[in-house]
Amino acid sequence: MNHCDSTPCRLTPRRLPLETTQVHTLYEKLKHIGGKDLEIWLDTVELKKSGQVDSESLKRNVKQSLAVLVFLSEEYLTAEFCQTELRTAEEAGIPIIIVCDGGVTEVTLKKEIQEFKTAKGECMQAEDKATLRAMEKLKRRVLAQRDIEQKYDAPAGAVGDAGNDGPVLWWSREFVRVALKGVVQQLLMCHRLQKVSTRSSGGVSDGPRLLFHDELLLRRKSQGKQVSLFVSPDYPPERQHELKRAFQEAEANLGITVSISSTRGAADHSVLLLYPASGLKWLLLGHTPKDGKELVNAAFSEALKDGRSRTFTEDEWKAFGMHYLHGNSFIKSGDSYFGPADRGFFGTSQLVTLTNQTLGLAQHTPAPFLLYSTDMSADMSEHRLEGANMLGEAQATRVFTPMWSAWPEVSSLQTVAAEEKLRATHQTSADKSGTSGTIKHLRERVLVAPAGDLDGVS
Amino acid sequence: MVPFLFAVAPLPALLIIIALVAMAYKNKDREGKMGTDTSVVSLGLNLLAYLLVGLGIASHTVAVPFVHVSDESGEVSEDECIARWIAVVASSALVFFGITLRVGEEMAAEERAIVQRAIIQRPRRRLAYVAAAFLNFLAVIVSSVAVLIFTENSPAMVVNGSETEVVMVDDYFQELDLRVTLRVTRCRSTAELTSEQSWGVYAPWVLMHLLGLVVHCERMRRGLRISRYPTLFTLLLHSVVAIVMMKETKPDAQMFIVRTPIGIALGWFTLLSEVVWPRYQRYVRRQPNNDTLFVVRKDDPGGEEVSFASLLNGSEKAHHLFISYKWKTSYDKVHSLEPL
Numbered sequence: 001m002n003h004c005d006s007t008p009c010r011l012t013p014r015r016l017p018l019e020t021t022q023v024h025t026l027y028e029k030l031k032h033i034g035g036k037d038l039e040i041w042l043d044t045v046e047l048k049k050s051g052q053v054d055s056e057s058l059k060r061n062v063k064q065s066l067a068v069l070v071f072l073s074e075e076y077l078t079a080e081f082c083q084t085e086l087r088t089a090e091e092a093g094i095p096i097i098i099v100c101d102g103g104v105t106e107v108t109l110k111k112e113i114q115e116f117k118t119a120k121g122e123c124m125q126a127e128d129k130a131t132l133r134a135m136e137k138l139k140r141r142v143l144a145q146r147d148i149e150q151k152y153d154a155p156a157g158a159v160g161d162a163g164n165d166g167p168v169l170w171w172s173r174e175f176v177r178v179a180l181k182g183v184v185q186q187l188l189m190c191h192r193l194q195k196v197s198t199r200s201s202g203g204v205s206d207g208p209r210l211l212f213h214d215e216l217l218l219r220r221k222s223q224g225k226q227v228s229l230f231v232s233p234d235y236p237p238e239r240q241h242e243l244k245r246a247f248q249e250a251e252a253n254l255g256i257t258v259s260i261s262s263t264r265g266a267a268d269h270s271v272l273l274l275y276p277a278s279g280l281k282w283l284l285l286g287h288t289p290k291d292g293k294e295l296v297n298a299a300f301s302e303a304l305k306d307g308r309s310r311t312f313t314e315d316e317w318k319a320f321g322m323h324y325l326h327g328n329s330f331i332k333s334g335d336s337y338f339g340p341a342d343r344g345f346f347g348t349s350q351l352v353t354l355t356n357q358t359l360g361l362a363q364h365t366p367a368p369f370l371l372y373s374t375d376m377s378a379d380m381s382e383h384r385l386e387g388a389n390m391l392g393e394a395q396a397t398r399v400f401t402p403m404w405s406a407w408p409e410v411s412s413l414q415t416v417a418a419e420e421k422l423r424a425t426h427q428t429s430a431d432k433s434g435t436s437g438t439i440k441h442l443r444e445r446v447l448v449a450p451a452g453d454l455d456g457v458s
Numbered sequence: 459m460v461p462f463l464f465a466v467a468p469l470p471a472l473l474i475i476i477a478l479v480a481m482a483y484k485n486k487d488r489e490g491k492m493g494t495d496t497s498v499v500s501l502g503l504n505l506l507a508y509l510l511v512g513l514g515i516a517s518h519t520v521a522v523p524f525v526h527v528s529d530e531s532g533e534v535s536e537d538e539c540i541a542r543w544i545a546v547v548a549s550s551a552l553v554f555f556g557i558t559l560r561v562g563e564e565m566a567a568e569e570r571a572i573v574q575r576a577i578i579q580r581p582r583r584r585l586a587y588v589a590a591a592f593l594n595f596l597a598v599i600v601s602s603v604a605v606l607i608f609t610e611n612s613p614a615m616v617v618n619g620s621e622t623e624v625v626m627v628d629d630y631f632q633e634l635d636l637r638v639t640l641r642v643t644r645c646r647s648t649a650e651l652t653s654e655q656s657w658g659v660y661a662p663w664v665l666m667h668l669l670g671l672v673v674h675c676e677r678m679r680r681g682l683r684i685s686r687y688p689t690l691f692t693l694l695l696h697s698v699v700a701i702v703m704m705k706e707t708k709p710d711a712q713m714f715i716v717r718t719p720i721g722i723a724l725g726w727f728t729l730l731s732e733v734v735w736p737r738y739q740r741y742v743r744r745q746p747n748n749d750t751l752f753v754v755r756k757d758d759p760g761g762e763e764v765s766f767a768s769l770l771n772g773s774e775k776a777h778h779l780f781i782s783y784k785w786k787t788s789y790d791k792v793h794s795l796e797p798l
Contacts, residue, residue, distance in 0.1 A: 023783040030779070032749040037766040039777040064776040066769060071783035078784075085782040097779075184751055184764060187778055191769045208755045213746040216754065216761050 022171060023071045026099065029180055041065060055084055062088040066095075067190045069183060071171070072142065073101040077112035083131050090134035095190045098168045099179055100142060107315055109139045142168050148411075167412070174406055175413045181210045182412075209253065218254070218423060225256040227425050229369070230268035234350035236342055242414065243271055250418035258422065269366040269425065270358045272351075273407060274399065275373035276383055277325040277344030279317045282310050285330060285337040292328030292339075297321070304333035324382035327390075345373075346390040355391060359398055369421040370399060375409035503559065510556030511732050517549035518725030526714035539645040542717075546703075547663065549721065550696045553728050554670040557689060600662040660704060667697045688731035695727060 027042050034040075041061045043053050058081065062068055068089040076082050089096055113135050120128045145168035166186035169179045188210075211219060231243050244260050251258035264270065282304060300320045304310050327347015330339045345351050358368045374380075388396040407417050525541045528534060624633050651659065670693050678690065699720060746752075752761030769778060 021783075021785075023781060027781060029749075033751055033764075034766045034778070035743070039766075039770065039779075041777040041780045043781075061777065062780050062782075064774070065780035066773070066775050066778050068780045068782055071781065073784055076784045082782055082784055085780070089780075089782075094780075181751065183779075187769070188753075188764070208753050210764070211752050211754050211761060212748055213750040213752065214748045216752050219754070 022073075022101065025176070026069075026071065026171070026179070026183075029176060030183065033180060033184065055081065058085055059088045062094060063092045067097050067187055068094050069097045069099060070138070071099050071101070072104050072138070072168075074103040074108050075112065076104075077109070077135050077138075078115060083116070083135075086134045086138065087127070087131040090137065091130060095165070095186070096138070097166060097183055097186045097190075098138065098141060099171050099183065100168050101171050104142065105315070106139075106143055106146075109142065113139060141165060170408075170410045170413060172408060172410075172413055175408070175416050177212065178413055178416050181212075185210050211253075215253075222423075223255045225425075227256060227258050227422055228265060228268045228366075229258060229260045230264040230270045231260055231262060232270075232351060232354050233262040234348055234354070235273065239273060239275065242411070243273060243418075246411065246414040246418040247271075247422070249415040250422050253415070253419055254422055256422060267366060270354065270368040271371065271421075272345075272355055272358060272368055272399075273371045273373055274345045274383070274387065275375065275407075276379075276386075277327045277329065277340045277347050278342040279320075279322060279325045279340055280312050280314065281341035282312075282331075282338045283341045285339050287337075289328075289330045289337055289339070292330050293326045295322065295329050295331040297331065301331055301333045304331065304336075304338050310338075324379035326382070326386050344386075346386045352390050355399065356395060359395055367424075369424075371407040371417060371421070372400070373407040373409075375407070507556045507560040508733075510552050510559060511728065512556075514549050514552030514554075514556060515725045515729045515732075517545060517552060518721045518728065520725075521545040522549060522721030522725075523714070523718040526717050534645055542645060546717065546721070549724070550663075550700065551666055553696065553724075553732075554666055554693070557693065557732070558670055558673045596662070600658070663700060667693070667700060671697065688735050692728050692731045696724060699724060 023042075024044070027040060027045075030038060030040060041064075043058075046053050046057075062085055068085065070076070070082075070086065077086075086096075088094075113132070116132065116135065120132075124132070148167075166189060167182070169182040171179050229247060231240055233240070235243070240262075247258050247260060261268065297320055300322065303312075303320075325340055325344070327340075327343035327345075330337050332338075340347075345355075384396065384400050387399060390396075391399065407414060522542075522545050525538065525545045528538050624631055626632075627634075671690075674690055674693055678687075703720075746763065751764045753764055754761040766778060770776075
């Protein structure tokens with residue numbers, strides 16, 4: 001029997017080698033959490049059972065769901081089935097949970113919506129208009145959330161048009177659990193049985209939180225534990241705020257007490273956030289730079305003309321095609337020289353000195369928290385090269401080896417990274433040698449790595 | 459027939475208790491999902507399946523040894539031979555019937571879920587499984603009737619024998635042929651069956667094993683629930699034992715000392731694979747692991763496990779989540795297809 005006579009449908013991919021996509025990973029992990037009690041409708045699973053899924057059954061199943069999880073990847077809005085699902089959910093008032101892939105930006109969303117408008121032309125049907133409204137709302141939610149995440153302190157309830165819309169979740173390989181928790185949290189919210197916090201990572205509110213079993217056990221163990229942190233005052237104010245916010249949230253999630261100070265005490269863990277220079281703001285240099293890396297980019301040079309400073313959006317900056325900016329970079333525009341306002345970690349000499357001091361401390365002192373910023377998709381190899389130039393190869397290797405200490409640009413994920421670091425202190429206290437997870441990891445690597453691989457690592 | 463009835467009489471009560479305990483645990487596991495009509499049907503069929511398997515286990519471990527005890531006396535009546543045969547055949551048949559019925563019920567549950575989601579129903583395959591279960595049961599009946607017919611016309615074998623013994627007679631050892639007439643009766647061995655009788659007895663039996671295995675293989679292919687491989691091993695073990703016993707034509711194979719250990723081993727193994735192992739698996743699955751999520755409130759740091767089942771209770775919704783995404787493969791782009 002063929003069910004495709006009247007409506008378009010996806011047909012029998014029984015023999016198609018369906019690749020394991022991120023969505024399937026998400027599906028599997030959600031099924032691990034909920035087991036057979038959690039009913040998830042996924043087209044490929046249904047296709048295996050019934051052989052075909054038509055657009056009518058898609059609509060019906062959307063309406064029969066408690067919530068629709070939109071996995072927003074690039075070109076999502078260009079797929080007709082996705083448009084149908086999105087529109088149906090919006091029209092039926094089904095809550096939409098958005099899990100956003102890293103490739104989605106304001107530019108891609110605008111482009112996809114524009115493509116839809118162009119394809120439909122001026123003679124849009126009512127259905128198309130509804131689709132467009134749903135698309136626009138989706139875009140607003142993503143951009144609003146991104147804005148909030150980057151500004152850190154905006155109220156969570158400001159997200160989206162409807163007050164019940166949950167925050168957009170980010171799909172990151174290292175922080176899959178955060179997204180999973182966020183999905184379940186919003187699902188509970190949809191049902192209105194559980195009034196959980198609207199922040200995907202738990203937030204700082206006193207509301208109920210979702211914790212995995214191992215996190216719950218750790219929370220019980222570390223209840224009441226105290227950790228003192230030192231955050232250098234040489235960080236730009238927004239970076240300081242970023243660190244403090246993330247650690248305070250992590251503190252609440254883990255149930256421990258964290259004190260953060262800007263003067264280093266003997267028992268403090270130094271927090272080092274290695275971040276790249278930012279090209280979003282440029283300042284006029286009062287002198288001709290004696291050293292540093294001169295940039296040559298005619299378009300950018302032109303853009304800086306006639307001004308003492310200039311601020312760009314992220315997309316404008318990307319459009320210049322300069323993928324990585326060293327802390328000592330400068331560019332000539334007319335007769336003037338400009339340099340980045342935020343020179344990054346390795347462009348700030350005080351922070352470089354702090355790193356050298358921290359890594360040179362004796363074993364019995366608290367281990368530093370080395371965090372490696374991946375914001376603005378910084379070029380890792382260039383970042384490392386800059387670090388090697390400033391710290392020397394040996395120290396740079398020590399700093400850059402623990403790649404698992406990533407510090408994502410999204411604030412909810414930063415909280416998780418901070419939690420990881422605070423958890424490490426709990427393990428450290430159980431370790432007789434007093435060596436932190438980070439340093440222990442480094443030493444283990446030194447023991448197993450070939451000699452040439454880690455030259456100069458002590 | 460009396461000893462057979464005597465042996466089987468207390469078993470149903472015992473097995474009903476075991477099955478009820480098992481189902482009560484299952485009921486607890488299902489949380490709020492009981493109470494709908496389909497769940498009651500499902501519960502009943504599951505109970506029946508467990509009951510049949512339980513009867514098979516009990517028959518293997520209790521009835522088979524019990525009816526073979528008279529083997530020691532050297533005198534076996536016709537009724538006892540019938541009881542022995544039925545006990546041996548029925549033990550395996552009940553296990554196979556129960557397992558097949560459980561597969562059918564799993565299929566039904568799956569189809570009910572599909573119907574709930576308004577996707578195409580496929581009743582034929584389920585009917586095939588029901589038919590398989592019925593044929594399975596029919597095999598036992600036919601086999602038992604066949605054995606009743608042939609034993610009614612030819613009573614248990616009378617065994618006479620003579621032995622050569624070396625004995626001391628007048629200070630000399632002499633080899634004497636001692637001929638003693640024994641009044642010993644035994645049940646027929648398979649070698650003593652005629653061709654028609656063998657077909658009548660073993661064809662349904664073989665069919666039963668084949669059907670059981672085919673149905674279970676289908677169950678494994680569809681990935682239905684747990685206990686797939688232990689069950690397959692149980693079925694294979696029953697089949698291997700059946701083949702060995704068919705091939706073993708000597709009368710000794712029908713004796714207490716052979717049948718009892720085999721029956722007990724089959725019974726216990728079936729109990730482990732069909733009852734204990736699935737319960738244990740369920741118990742393990744119910745234990746919190748790193749994927750278990752808890753809602754932790756400020757006033758209750760202990761946390762409460764997230765209950766997904768309760769979210770759909772009393773709701774018209776069929777799913778918690780509908781995942782909307784764009785396929786990575788190019789097949790997604792071919793969204794409008796010509797009718798086949």
